[in-house]
Amino acid sequence: xxxxxxxxxxxxxxxxxxPVQIDPALDGRVMREISALPAPGRATLGGEVWRWxxxxxxxxxxxxxxxxxxxxxxxxxxxxxxxxxxxxxPQGESRAFQFVLVxxxxxxxxxxxxxxxxxxxxxxxRRTGREALWTAVVPLVPGRYHYAFFxxxxxxxxxxxxxxxxxxxYGQPSSVLTVGGGS
Amino acid sequence: MGIGNVGTSDAALVRxxxxxxxxxxxxxVARYRDRLGRYALHMLGNREDAEEVLQDAFVRxxxxxxxxxxxxxxxxxxxxxxVNRCRTAGAxxxxxxxxxxxxxxxxxTAPLAGPDGQAEWDDTVRWALARLPSxxxxxxxxxxxxxxxxxxxxxxTGAGVSALKMRVxxxxxxxxxxxxxxERV
Numbered sequence: 001x002x003x004x005x006x007x008x009x010x011x012x013x014x015x016x017x018x019p020v021q022i023d024p025a026l027d028g029r030v031m032r033e034i035s036a037l038p039a040p041g042r043a044t045l046g047g048e049v050w051r052w053x054x055x056x057x058x059x060x061x062x063x064x065x066x067x068x069x070x071x072x073x074x075x076x077x078x079x080x081x082x083x084x085x086x087x088x089x090p091q092g093e094s095r096a097f098q099f100v101l102v103x104x105x106x107x108x109x110x111x112x113x114x115x116x117x118x119x120x121x122x123x124x125x126r127r128t129g130r131e132a133l134w135t136a137v138v139p140l141v142p143g144r145y146h147y148a149f150f151x152x153x154x155x156x157x158x159x160x161x162x163x164x165x166x167x168x169x170y171g172q173p174s175s176v177l178t179v180g181g182g183s
Numbered sequence: 184m185g186i187g188n189v190g191t192s193d194a195a196l197v198r199x200x201x202x203x204x205x206x207x208x209x210x211x212v213a214r215y216r217d218r219l220g221r222y223a224l225h226m227l228g229n230r231e232d233a234e235e236v237l238q239d240a241f242v243r244x245x246x247x248x249x250x251x252x253x254x255x256x257x258x259x260x261x262x263x264x265x266v267n268r269c270r271t272a273g274a275x276x277x278x279x280x281x282x283x284x285x286x287x288x289x290x291x292t293a294p295l296a297g298p299d300g301q302a303e304w305d306d307t308v309r310w311a312l313a314r315l316p317s318x319x320x321x322x323x324x325x326x327x328x329x330x331x332x333x334x335x336x337x338x339x340t341g342a343g344v345s346a347l348k349m350r351v352x353x354x355x356x357x358x359x360x361x362x363x364x365x366e367r368v
Contacts, residue, residue: 022220
């Protein structure tokens with residue numbers, strides 16, 4: 001379906017993606033500046049270890065060595081599970097959640113959040129009853145979601161009945177919903 | 184498209200520099216100059232500031248090269264330094280209450296206005312981009328121009344994925360509104 005917002009944004013993005021030429025003389029300026037600096041040297045031991053740990057490795061094990069390694073791994077896992085906190089709740093099926101907002105003067109309201117990529121076109125809310133209740137039902141799997149109501153295409157509202165997300169993270173009011181894994 | 188997928192030669196160059204071959208750094212600068220310059224130019228809206236920040240980022244990266252734990256991802260690491268320098272430069276410009284100005288050099292090299300109004304469109308895009316809040320501009324450029332994944336953007340900016348998605352969404356809406364405004368004038 002044609003979406004004027006996507007079309008306009010794509011035109012802008014295409015325009016901005018054109019290659020830009022920076023004055024090659026910049027290379028010389030950088031090199032002159034660093035020529036006065038001490039050589040950077042090699043990575044630290046900690047950095048080398050961290051890099052080694054992140055690289056894929058291949059090991060060759062004899063059958064006996066494999067058995068020993070498997071036994072050691074099993075013991076390690078058992079010890080870890082005994083020492084660690086109880087396991088996380090199992091991932092459950094998605095459950096339907098109803099979001100409700102009272103907004104008598106609104107002409108249209110959209111629900112936006114992590115579950116719909118903050119796309120205002122995906123979850124329009126329906127107006128019901130004389131009290132101007134706006135509702136939307138969304139299936140959610142267990143997890144933590146940030147969301148907000150987008151009113152009349154210009155106003156962001158946090159859910160008054162839910163914990164508010166920290167403002168500095170978003171620049172706009174939003175709320176937090178945690179969906180548990182239990183039944 | 185992700186970031187830092189530039190092959191092993193980056194790592195080889197970084198190791199040569201770390202071993203004392205300063206000249207190898209010139210190859211890295213030449214390799215990343217235009218791509219990073221594009222981000223800085225769009226972010227700051229001014230070629231002079233963009234080149235200053237870019238030069239600063241390259242010099243800072245050289246100074247910190249020993250802390251580049253993964254030379255294979257030198258590009259992504261360098262990108263992170265540039266994003267931070269652009270933020271600092273943007274804040275400085277805001278403190279100076281500097282207004283967005285047209286970049287004469289860019290205008291000289293911009294295509295002439297054709298039947299499709301290319302030069303006007305260029306002006307409109309840069310005008311709209313400059314009016315976005317810096318956080319939204321940063322998120323929009325990283326997502327839609329540099330075409331990074333949200334996870335890569337989160338690593339570069341230190342912001343959460345949800346926050347970044349929201350900033351991108353806001354930027355898209357604001358750009359759309361500004362385009363409508365420009366079309367009415």
